[in-house]
Amino acid sequence: MKKNLMQTLGLATVFLFSCGSVNAQDILVNSLKLNASDNSKNSFKFTEQINLGTTSVKSQGSSGTCWSYATNSYLESEMIRMGKQPVELSQIFSARNVYVEKGINYVRMHGAVSLGDGGETHDVINMFRKYGAVPREVYTGLNYGTDKNKFAEMAAMIEGVLSAVVKNPNGTLTPNWQKAYTAVIDSYLGEVPEKFNYKGKEYTPQSFAKEVVGINPDDYIEMSSFTNAPYYQKTMLMVPDNWSFDQVYNIKMNEMTDVIDNALKKGYTVAWATDVSEKSFSWKNGFAYVPTKKFDDMSEEEKKDMFNGPKQELDITPEMRQQAFDNYQTTDDHAMHIIGLAKDQSGKEYYIVKNSWGATNDYQGFLFVTKNFVKYKTTALMVNKGGIPSDLAKKLGV
Incomplete structure (x- = not known):
């Protein structure tokens, strides 16, 4: 998934928001303030049911690295869950290593x-296992004077290098192409330090990952739901940005929200990949749901009223979900971080979701997503296996 804020909002001004460093005041542990706009306050009355720890909202800028921002935010919340002082992890360190492996x-x-730029939530875990992790203050990825990610020129450059390599003009590849390719990436993002100091101690990326972050990559399970593959077995995640051909556990549609609910109740947040191209996904309003009518079938009055308070939703079936995926109506657009549960004034439940488009919407970087939307539009979700319901864990053998 790779949609960025510019693609979604079409506004040049959205990249004025930079990713600052994290300090104790940035950490939100059961203290998310739902500071809605006046319009949203009049339309929705959300009451938090569960609100787990997370670090401050960031902006991915003009880059398709939502998957890295979402999953590194997720790992920061895992540090909070484990009783650690969270560190703002370098999202671009993960992305940089993915660019190398993807090439x-x-x-x-x-x-x-x-x-x-696209990737999946499992890419961050895979890169953590192989390369480790570093704090953002050590590796920002801002190597040429910018204060925000802006990757289009780099993307064109690395595509040109790789296209030349694939053409193989020598008839056989030299060992130097990987050095040349990596040098292009590092000229834009910066070279990764072999060693660095953090809070008075020297680390390598691998020792920092082990001693400071302290997660076990084997603890994280990725899932989705498809009717064209056996349940409770692994299947290929058939989306273009799954460049590493990773497999996910295939579970039943309703079990996806069962997993999220169970995880949240046990103190685990969830990394979430989804489609955000629907007209019923509104970043500005901080609200996503599945209307009972297709947008094109709505009257003008109904369209204007789409985000004016709670709405009835379409009942979702596994067949509908699969058809939307097969027809490209559900696409692998974006990744975000589910951090809690809330109810509206009618008692309906919503997931509280942290995004990486800056604090630019009615809820200052967060949004509320219905369970039906999650059932319909999820492409994959990742959770610590400790958050999976025990009966489902047995079926999966984890």
Whole structure:
């Protein structure tokens, strides 16, 4: 998934929001303030039921790295859950390593695989396992004077390098192409330090990941729901940005929200990949749901009223979900971080979701998403296996 704020809002001004460093005041532990706009206050009355710890809202800028921002935010919340002082992790360190691995994969596949900025939540875990982690203050990825991510030129450059390699003008590849390719990435994002100091102690990325972050990559399980594959087994996540061909556990549609509910109640947040192209997903209003009518079938009055308070929703079936995926109506657009549960004035439940588009909407970087939307539009979710209901964990063998 790779949608960014510019693509969604079409506003040049949205990239004025930078990702500041985290301090104790930035950490939100059961203290999310739902400071809605006046319009939203008049339309919705949300009451928090569960609100787990998270760090401050960031902006991914003009880059398709939502998957890295969402999953690193998720790991920061895992540190909070484990009783650790969370560190703002370098989102671009994860992305940089994915670019390197993706380029190698691209050449091996003769160019017949996705390139670009896109990735999946499992990419952060895979890179954590192989490369470790670093604080953002050590590696910002802002290597040429900008104060925000702006990756289009770099993307064009690395695509040009890899296209030349795939054409293989020498008839056989030299060992230097990977050095040349990595050098292009590092010229834009900066070289990764072999060692660095953090709070008076020297670390490598691997020792920092082990000693400070302290998560076990094997504890994280990725799931989705498809009717065209056996349940409770692994299946390929068939989306273009799954460049590493990772598999996910296939569970039943209603079990996705069962997993999220159970995880939240046990203190675990959830990394969430989804479609955000629907007209009923409104970043500005901080609200997403599944209307009973298609947008094109709505009257002008109904369209104007779409986000004016709680609405009835379409009942979702596994067949509808699969059809939307197969027809490209559900696409792998974006990744976010589910951090809690709330109810509106009618008693309906919503997930509290942290985004990476800056504090630019009615809820200062958060939004409220209905369970039906999650059932319909989720492409994948990732959770610590400790958050999975015990009966489902047995079926999956985890």
